[in-house]
Amino acid sequence: MADGVIRDDAGGDTARGLTYPFARVPEAGEAIEVAAGVIWLQLPLPMALNHINLYAIEDGDGWTLVDTGLFTPVSVEIWEGLLTGALGGRPIRRVICTHMHPDHIGMAGWLCERTGAPLLMSRLEYVTGRMLVADTGQPAPESGRDFYQAAGWTADQLEAWARNYGQFGLVVSPMPDAYHRLTEGDRLSIGGEDWEVVVGQGHSPEHVCLWRRSDGVFLGGDQILPKISSNVSVWPTEPLSDPLGDWMTSLQDLQARLPEDLLILPSHGAPFRGVQTRLAALLRGHGQALARLERRLQAPMRAVDTFASLFARPVGDGLRGMATGEAVAHLNYLERQGRATRHRDADGVDWWQAAGAPPSEENDDNGE
Numbered sequence: 001m002a003d004g005v006i007r008d009d010a011g012g013d014t015a016r017g018l019t020y021p022f023a024r025v026p027e028a029g030e031a032i033e034v035a036a037g038v039i040w041l042q043l044p045l046p047m048a049l050n051h052i053n054l055y056a057i058e059d060g061d062g063w064t065l066v067d068t069g070l071f072t073p074v075s076v077e078i079w080e081g082l083l084t085g086a087l088g089g090r091p092i093r094r095v096i097c098t099h100m101h102p103d104h105i106g107m108a109g110w111l112c113e114r115t116g117a118p119l120l121m122s123r124l125e126y127v128t129g130r131m132l133v134a135d136t137g138q139p140a141p142e143s144g145r146d147f148y149q150a151a152g153w154t155a156d157q158l159e160a161w162a163r164n165y166g167q168f169g170l171v172v173s174p175m176p177d178a179y180h181r182l183t184e185g186d187r188l189s190i191g192g193e194d195w196e197v198v199v200g201q202g203h204s205p206e207h208v209c210l211w212r213r214s215d216g217v218f219l220g221g222d223q224i225l226p227k228i229s230s231n232v233s234v235w236p237t238e239p240l241s242d243p244l245g246d247w248m249t250s251l252q253d254l255q256a257r258l259p260e261d262l263l264i265l266p267s268h269g270a271p272f273r274g275v276q277t278r279l280a281a282l283l284r285g286h287g288q289a290l291a292r293l294e295r296r297l298q299a300p301m302r303a304v305d306t307f308a309s310l311f312a313r314p315v316g317d318g319l320r321g322m323a324t325g326e327a328v329a330h331l332n333y334l335e336r337q338g339r340a341t342r343h344r345d346a347d348g349v350d351w352w353q354a355a356g357a358p359p360s361e362e363n364d365d366n367g368e
Contacts (some may be wrong), residue, residue, distance in 0.1 A: 015066045017277035018226055018314065020270045021263070028078050030054070031086035034271050035263060037191050040087070043069035043078055045103055049228075052103045053267050055219060059193045059291040060092035065117075066219055067098055067267060070109035071173040071315070075107050081116070092117040094190075097269065098221030099204035100129030101169045105299060107186050109173035110281035114146055117177040120188075127178045131170070136169030147236035151324045152302030152352040161321070195219075200254070202247020203230040211262075218262045218275070222231045223250070226269040228280055233325025234332055248286060293330055297354040303327045307350075 022040075026032045031039040037058035042051050042277070047048045053300070054067040080292040083089065092115035097105045100121070112119050119126075140162035148158055182188075186197040199207040200223040222230045226267075232247045260276045293309045306327045307315045315323040331352050334340035340351045 017108040018272045018274040022271055025270065028092055029081045029085055034265060036215065038217060040271065041082060043075055045070060049268055051268065055265055057086060059093040062093045063087055063358060064094040064096060064190050065092060065111065066096045067104045068095065068111055070103050070106040071110060072171060076110065079107060079111065079294060091115065094118060094120055096120045097125065097205040098209065101160040101204060104267070105129050105175065106254040107173045110174045112176045114186065119176045120182055121179050122182050122206035122208050125204060128205055130175055133172050133175060138166045140165035144236035146348060147239050148324065149348050150344065151328060152304035152349055159318065198213065200250040202243045204234050204251055208366050214289045216259065216262045218258065219265045222266050224264055224275060225266045225276060226272045226278060228268065229285060232321050232329050233322060233327040235325055240332065242332050242336050245330040245336060248283060249278050251283050290330060290334060291359045294354050295358040296332060297340055297352055298358055300351040300353045302349060302351060303331060306331070
């Protein structure tokens with residue numbers, strides 16, 4: 001391996017049915033080898049979820065990179081050090097982004113321009129990312145205001161949202177004008193080994209995971225995280241969508257496909273083993289949240305009134321948008337299933353109510 005890469009085989013700590021093989025996380029500018037030819041890097045994020053995991057896969061005399069971090073001065077400084085330090089100055093052959101969220105694509109354009117490497121993504125993730133970058137600096141659309149008003153936001157909250165609209169591209173370097181498309185079932189030869197593309201949905205529209213079957217290594221992005229459930233939200237651009245249905249279907253598909261002994265390399269949290277245990281917990285947690293919400297919808301509620309049913313802690317200003325998106329995702333799912341109805345009042349506010357008798361309270365916990 002290149003200079004600066006540390007092999008860390010310590011660990012074995014088990015919690016909630018998962019095993020974490022590595023005793024520590026990489027420091028800024030450092031890399032830890034987690035599988036043959038695969039190294040783990042980490043960049044900071046200026047938010048409650050304070051890091052993102054990135055991975056580099058040996059690719060002949062160079063590297064394929066998976067995900068990139070936010071485009072910030074700190075990230076640029078760390079990447080400059082990684083390229084010449086932990087990555088040994090070797091060429092970057094490809095930059096793969098699992099999906100279009102800013103912490104994953106933020107540095108992609110910078111890296112592609114800096115190294116000459118092509119960008120690889122699924123089509124929906126690339127196009128959606130380009131669309132959201134194009135909104136940067138634009139005035140807030142009325143459709144967005146209508147969406148959050150329907151969810152029960154106050155006039156002051158709507159004005160704050162409008163003032164802060166269009167900031168997606170502030171932490172995304174200009175994306176390459178061309179990309180190489182990844183689709184379900186594609187096989188990429190990286191360093192003489194096949195990596196199979198596995199596509200998930202729900203957290204984002206066409207999320208790419210990579211599976212090296214030869215030794216059971218699975219780059220899961222945000223599709224399978226060890227300790228938190230990925231945000232699954234409805235956004236104003238597609239207000240009637242059912243991302244939670246897509247998410248649960250994807251988790252069920254992964255349950256049917258993935259063996260228990262895989263090493264999962266997630267985008268947040270530590271690499272782990274126990275994927276079937278984790279997938280079951282994620283499905284159970286959402287199922288219980290839906291049942292809990294359905295019981296509390298015996299009386300009409302707005303989306304913002306459901307936060308206490310869905311989240312373990314109070315929702316502050318900084319998380320209101322994501323919490324609203326996730327609440328509407330659960331409500332849209334119940335509506336699609338015929339388990340809830342909505343009525344929009346004269347003020348443009350949606351009121352939701354359960355469509356039938358409340359489900360049992362048995363096993364009403366968070367599934368974790």
